[in-house]
Amino acid sequence: MILTILIFIVILGLLVFVHELGHFLVAKRSGVRVDEFGFGFPPRIFGIQQIVVEKIEKISEERKDTNLRVESYDLASGEQTVSEIETEQKQEIERITQTKKWCFFWGNKPKQQEGEIQRDETVYSINAIPLGGFVKIYGEEGEGINSSRSFASKKAGQKMKILFAGVIMNFILAVFLFSLGNVIGLPSAIDENQIDQFPGARLQIVAVSQGSPAVSAGLQAGDFVVALKNSDGKVIQDIKKPSDFQAFVDNEKGKQIFVAVQRGNSTVDISVIPRSNPPSGQGPLGVELATVAKISLPWYKAIWEGFMTTINLVWLLLVVLFQVVKNLIVSGRAGVDVVGPVGIYTLTNQAATMGFIYLLQLTAILSINLAVINAFPFPALDGGRVLFLMIEKIKGSPVNIKTQNLIHSIGFVLLILLMVAITYRDVVRFF
Numbered sequence: 001m002i003l004t005i006l007i008f009i010v011i012l013g014l015l016v017f018v019h020e021l022g023h024f025l026v027a028k029r030s031g032v033r034v035d036e037f038g039f040g041f042p043p044r045i046f047g048i049q050q051i052v053v054e055k056i057e058k059i060s061e062e063r064k065d066t067n068l069r070v071e072s073y074d075l076a077s078g079e080q081t082v083s084e085i086e087t088e089q090k091q092e093i094e095r096i097t098q099t100k101k102w103c104f105f106w107g108n109k110p111k112q113q114e115g116e117i118q119r120d121e122t123v124y125s126i127n128a129i130p131l132g133g134f135v136k137i138y139g140e141e142g143e144g145i146n147s148s149r150s151f152a153s154k155k156a157g158q159k160m161k162i163l164f165a166g167v168i169m170n171f172i173l174a175v176f177l178f179s180l181g182n183v184i185g186l187p188s189a190i191d192e193n194q195i196d197q198f199p200g201a202r203l204q205i206v207a208v209s210q211g212s213p214a215v216s217a218g219l220q221a222g223d224f225v226v227a228l229k230n231s232d233g234k235v236i237q238d239i240k241k242p243s244d245f246q247a248f249v250d251n252e253k254g255k256q257i258f259v260a261v262q263r264g265n266s267t268v269d270i271s272v273i274p275r276s277n278p279p280s281g282q283g284p285l286g287v288e289l290a291t292v293a294k295i296s297l298p299w300y301k302a303i304w305e306g307f308m309t310t311i312n313l314v315w316l317l318l319v320v321l322f323q324v325v326k327n328l329i330v331s332g333r334a335g336v337d338v339v340g341p342v343g344i345y346t347l348t349n350q351a352a353t354m355g356f357i358y359l360l361q362l363t364a365i366l367s368i369n370l371a372v373i374n375a376f377p378f379p380a381l382d383g384g385r386v387l388f389l390m391i392e393k394i395k396g397s398p399v400n401i402k403t404q405n406l407i408h409s410i411g412f413v414l415l416i417l418l419m420v421a422i423t424y425r426d427v428v429r430f431f
Contacts, residue, residue, distance in 0.1 A: 004349045009130055011348060011363050012341075013040070015170065015370050016132020022169030024135045026162045028122075033138035033149040040127035041134060046106050047125035053099050137162070142401035152401075156389045163382045163389075170371035171310065177364035179306030181357060185294035192241045198293035203240050205261070205287050212286020217272035219287060222354050223261035231255045242289040249274045249284050264353030294357075310368060317372045340419055342426035379411025 017039060024037045038044070103110075109123055137151050144150030151159065178186075187204075195201045203225040208214045225245060227237040230252050239245060249257070253276045260269050274284030297305060344366065351358040377383040385408070392398045 004345070004352055007352050007359065008345050008348045011359070011366065012344075013130055013132050014363065015173070015367050018169050018173045018367070019166040019370060019374070020133045020135045022165035022167070023137065023162060026165035027135070027137050027151070030154060030158050030162060031149060032151050032154065032162065033147075034122045035136040035138055036123040036125060037133070037135050038123075038125040038127050039130075039133045041129040041131060043128050044107060044125045045128055046104065047109065047123045048102050048104050049109065049123045050100055050121045051103050053101060141405065156393050159389055160386055163385050164375070166382060167371045167375045170367045170374075171314070174310045174313075174364040174367040174371070175303075175306045177306075177360050177367070178309045179299075179303045181360045181364070182295075182297045182302035182305050183299055184357060184360075185296035186357060186361065187292045188295045189290040190293050190295075192243060192291055194293075195240055195291060198295075201240055201291050201293040203242065203245060204290055204292045206290045206292075207288035209282050209286035209288075212278075212282060213272050213275055213284070214286045217259075217270050218268075219259065219261065219270055219272070219285070220263065220350065222350055222358070223263050223268075225259065225289075226262050226267060227260040229258040229260075231257065240291055242291060245289055246283065253284050310364070313365065313368050314372060317368060321372065321376070340422035340426050342423055346426070378415075380408045380415055381411070384408065384411060 020037070024034055027034050036047075038047075138144055139147070139150030139152035139154075142152050145152045147153055151162065154162075189206075190198060190201060205214075205219060205221055205223045205225065208219055208221050225239055227235055228239060228245070228248050229235045230248070236244070236248060239248075253274045256271060256273050258269055258271055260267060262268075272285060275286075276284070278284050278286065347362060348359070351362045374381050375383045377387040388399050388404055
């Protein structure tokens with residue numbers, strides 16, 4: 001359990017950190033002042049900041065003076081002999097220099113000290129709650145409208161780039177993780193006729209229907225089928241084809257069978273009775289099966305496949321999100337399962353038991369979810385802020401900052417309430 005919690009924190013921290021890193025990099029590039037870029041959430045443990053210090057140095061300066069002296073003078077001819085005399089003088093002068101240095105501090109940022117002429121550079125902090133990160137951009141609340149380094153003073157196009165940078169970074173992270181998975185070897189469904197080409201192919205349960213015998217018995221998505229045994233003691237081992245599994249179960253409807261599955265590093269024997277009259281679209285057990293093999297690609301193909309996988313999942317998520325909004329408007333119900341932090345923790349636990357490559361896939365999918373949801377034009381989200389900028393472009397002037405802040409605050413409260421409701425539902429379902 002402790003290992004799962006640590007993995008959950010690392011995954012969630014990575015997703016939020018990468019998202020905020022996007023805002024940070026584009027804000028810096030746009031000339032906007034970033035007050036703080038923190039890993040984790042306050043209270044702050046420690047931070048570092050680059051400061052400019054004014055230093056007064058005393059240096060010695062040598063100065064040479066040349067004087068002319070008449071040695072002799074001839075009255076008759078008017079000729080004179082002149083000699084040069086050089087004198088050296090040393091004097092101390094004060095020189096003011098400015099140097100940059102990194103300042104380390106615990107807790108709150110110290111006040112500007114004597115000799116420091118600038119302390120408004122970014123604070124890079126490590127904070128106590130390790131769930132992601134945050135970025136504080138000067139001018140986000142409308143302050144500093146007359147300052148060139150304020151977010152509020154930038155054009156609408158520049159603001160949109162800064163706001164959407166987090167979404168783009170989550171998209172890039174998903175492409176990278178899927179590409180890495182393709183190089184290592186991602187579990188992929190293959191046709192039964194291709195089994196001979198992949199010696200390591202295995203039969204896997206990829207989905208379990210709610211309310212089915214499989215759920216009651218304890219079968220889970222991700223389980224690998226090792227063997228089957230019927231009520232007469234007949235055993236089938238090394239089963240790899242979904243059609244063989246289905247044929248076996250069809251012959252045992254209404255009878256007790258035993259399914260041996262590999263879950264993580266352990267093998268579990270599960271007793272279950274297939275239904276004689278299953279609902280439409282479900283089989284006797286209520287499981288969806290696939291023959292799965294690890295397929296590794298060369299790096300140049302892996303990147304392309306990683307990109308296409310990300311694009312396809314973004315499109316799929318947009319379609320699902322549209323359906324959710326539509327169902328909520330029409331019937332008041334989402335129509336699909338939505339999970340919050342507790343649900344994600346459960347998925348993380350399942351992926352951790354299955355192996356590193358599954359954690360890689362889960363992280364990539366969650367990164368896409370974070371990107372799409374943040375791009376949604378809802379107050380308090382990045383997409384909601386961009387919506388106000390689009391209104392500004394259309395009407396030719398910005399929406400009143402107090403009105404924006406009020407709407408974003410209401411949106412934030414609604415999101416918190418939604419998260420509490422989803423978490424409550426996850427907890428009830430979990431226990």
